[in-house]
Amino acid sequence: MTPKLSIIIPSYNEKENIEAGALGQISRYLGKAPFTWEVIISDDGSTDGSRDLAEDFVKKHTDFRLIKNTHAGKAAAINTGVKAAKGEIILFTDMDQSTPIGEVEKLLPFYDQGYDVVFGSRGKARKNFSPIRQITSWGFRTFRQLFLLGHVVDTQCGFKSFKSKVAKELFPKLSVLREKATGWSVSAFDVELLFLAEKKSCRLKEVDVVWSQQDISTGKGNKLVKESIDMLKQIITIKINDLKGLYRF
Secondary structure (H helix, E strand, O other): OOOOEEEEEEEOOOHHHHHOOHHHHHHHHHOOOOOOEEEEEEEEOOOOOHHHHHHHHHHHOOOEEEEEEOOOOHHHHHHHHHHHOOOOEEEEEOOOOOOOHHHHHHHHHHHHHOOOEEEEEOOOOOOOOOHHHHHHHHHHHHHHHHHOOOOOOOOOOOEEEEEHHHHHHHHHHOHHHHOOOOOOOOOOHHHHHHHHHHHOOOOEEEEEOOOOOOOOOOOOOOOHHHHHHHHHHHHHHHHHHHHOOOOOO
């Protein structure tokens, strides 16, 4: 039977989050969920032992699957999961559960209203952000809205869902998939993904969700300033690609 929801969890060096019970938290909620589901953990070539922890978990939870990838970045890990997903709707969510999996119940009803892409939003406030992250977040949002998706408040919340057919068409078109990944990094692939959906004339719905900083992993590094600059460059690249006519359907 085709599940209603495929949940994709990209994983790169998530040892601490898995040991803290993130997968168990997801499993407990889904055990009582009012819809059918599958979970795909898409490991992005982790080097901290988290792949082995995930493998041990899926052996005991048959509705969870693990895909083992070579390191290619978060977008590539999600794309691999999208290819393998069997559900009518595909959701990707972060391992740390900064947005709890139960928030998906706020997203799903909008598919009955004809939406193609329904994604979580943290709003403009980031209560748990440090002052420097508050500033960089505001700067990125302001810059991005000048060029792309001016009506969208939050493109970066890691809690996004798509009709299966839409996700399987959009992800392969991401330009970031053609880039070589070196370690963990934050990128603007979410922006490109939503922009592609808009270019495809999809109906998009942004929904406020619960969010709090939960990530306790230590294997990703902290490159806030560099990542912020790189993301601004990516926004410009997406705009240039659009002007070149590279986002045609």
